[in-house]
Amino acid sequence: MEKKRLYWRICCIAAIFLCILTFTPLVIPQGIATPELAGVPYSLWTSFIITVLLVVLTYIGTRVHPGMQNEEEDV
Template identity: 45%
Template sequence: MKNRSTLFWRLCWIGAALLCVLTFTPVVIPSGHFTPFVAGMPRTIWTGILVYIGLVLLTLAANIVYKERDIDGGADK
């Protein structure tokens, strides 16, 4: 169970890293280009929103994967 959790966690990490790398390529920020428009938005905005949503979903997935690793840390109580 722990191995599976670790694998899912790594997949989330890889997914987040790939999305971040993708952001800095011409797919999201093509210099001087703003087409195609989707839902009335220029390319950098709609692709940027998609990347952002992807990152939030991966955060959610990572959150679920971490369920079995819960600890009760925190500040001195």
């Protein structure tokens, strides 16, 4: 249970970190479209990866959310 709580916290911190990262010049340098990845402009491919990572984090969250443990115990 304690481990789950820790993993859940790590997921939350990672999600907040990704959101903050999105609004830095690391992802949205103003007026710059390079370097491209397979022809896709820089801000688009980096933010696409961030979106996918957020969904993956949500999936991990469903596995480690401490509330699931409680519900199993309730049952």
